[in-house]
Amino acid sequence: MRKQFAGATAVGLSLALALTGCGKGSSSGDDSSGKTIRFVAAIYDDNTKGYWDGLIKDFEAKNPGYKVNLEMVDWEQMDRKVKTYVQTKQAPDVLNYNAFSDFARDGLIYKAEEVVSPQVLSDFTPTFVKQAQYQGAQYGLPFISSARLLFYNKDLFAKAKIDKPPASWAEVQADAQKIKAAGATGYGLPLGPEEAQAEFYSWAMNNGGGWVDSSGKWAINQKANVETLTFLRDLTKSGVTQPNPETTDRAKVFNQFAQGRIGMAIGGPFTKAGFIDPANKNLNFGVAPLPSKNGSSHDTLGVMDVLAAFKRDGGKNKEAVRRFLDFFYSAENSSKFLKLEGFLPVTKSAGDALSADPYMKQFVDALPTSQFAPTGNPAWSAVAGAVKQDLGAAVANGDPKKVLDGIQQTAEKAG
């Protein structure tokens, strides 16, 4: 009897193991009505989770029966998580990310018009709508934006007897030399794998260069880009940058800028609250347009993150997703997020609210002339990956033309 019992227990145990092993670890799919959705949000800083918790509580109170499960993911983990979710068919209903076009290409996400009201759709600033399109249709929902400008240390400029920020590349070179002679680093150049593509594009666009030609084909090894990279290499080789730009990330440059040890660096709206204020609230710095080769016209690097809504069997999550997104995109809720996190608006209604702050206004004003990375091209992620890994070599021991040729090849292979 006892033996039989033990045997039965063993069989039962293995059965239980087998069942739990095969059971699908589903966190969103178990809701049959489609009224519960899962939202994966990126952690921008310590305030992000508090904001979403509050917003979701509000949303659930105003929409009885609907429920939003929040999952916060660090940017460091984001790429890995998103790929895993998609691969294991556990994509969230709404995702906060920096890319959308490969989801659109693979038919995984809704078009924008399917998941937000016409009012919200028409509130997006046209610049950003263009960036959120894949093959002419808008899929991404612009979420936040950011722009880059030249930060310069006024005290170091005075010490080096420079009276205004540089407008042309020749002036950058000359000013950097003077600052170096005054005992500081002239220009902080972060070309490490963290965000080499943004730093490089900030310079290339102001020389008429870029990632694609007028027909939208990859043109990474075009003459203007080679010229740009050669200029950055010359800056490095003349010793006016910090040592080894190819392994430097932005945090290192901004920290040294905040300590008053770097004369110039390219930064964004977040640079003040994120780096300068914590180190030295009284740093005497100014913000100027990005220098261009000829010194006359100046473009700005624009950056945009998006929300994307994933399809679920037969579109049964559509109603819940639409309610949630419309709720977030109300002027009050979305501008609250921007102010909290120090980002720029993507909607017309949130725009005016931010222009009141003179520091932020400089960035808001720069947005209309901003150039974006080709995020509508699904191959961009792979190209950006190649740029991050390889571009820095050009200012170390590589040859600018050869490095760009290599990245061009990767881009053409990726599509």
Next chain:
Amino acid sequence: MDGVSIAGRGAPASRPARLLARLRVLLAPLPWLAPALLLIGAVVLWPVVEMVRTSFLAISSSGATLGGAGTRNYKDLFDEPDLGAVLLRTLLWVVGIVVITTVLSLALGQLLNARFPGRRVVRWAVIVPWAASVLMTALIWRWMLDNDSGVVNRLLLDLGLVDEPVNWLAHPGQAMAWMMAVAVFVTLPFTSFVILAGLQSIPPEVYEAARVDGASGWTTYLRITLPLLRPALLIGTIINCINVFNNFPIIWSMTQGGPQHATDTSTTFTYKIAFFDQHVGESAAMAVVNFALVLFMVALYLRAARRSGATS
């Protein structure tokens, strides 16, 4: 069921009945083994199968499966211009770290085995790097080696050994040397304790006999201690080889395998293919190659160990 077993025990049993009885004996332990077998299947075998399967799939940059890819992922992988250098570097990384660690641990194990006041404290001190998270250790080393604010440069400058701060982690050769040093540092505790355990299992009578025969210290060590340590060394080396081969956090947090691929091992290379190049299929192919390399390494080592074990 009972009927069968009675028939089985009965004197002139028919052939099929006998077979059934034998089968029953064979299968009897199964209910007790099944939980373990299922666990091994789910935790060990299934991921391997899944990995191999993925390496033959075409996977879009979004993560969606687009269908079969045949051997294209492997072809792409073997076309990578950096692959050869990465594999050679991985070999250097594993052999270098394991050899240096083992040599140092033999000395350290001997020290920990000796009787001296404060031995307990020293034993604890050796464990510390093991208890700390590898990621934290690597990050701290990265900051210590920083060219701008690192304590290593400060020290060398003050001692007059260098004229200006060196950006250690920006130069592939120096970066590799430092990262290997960190890997040795975190591998030492485990290895020296395995060796210590081995030393403690050697019966004192053997040493007594050696002393009576008039063997010198070195002879005793080479002829008695080392051969008797073989099982401990074998286990330590195999586990270290696998751990060091698969080590990701040290390289990732100190250089990210850069500049370019100059400090990548096959583990960080696998990660970069998936998340920089957006090529999940090729990355899975690289993972399969890694897995095969580990299996090969272990098989080779076990064979060598068995052969030397047989002759002694």
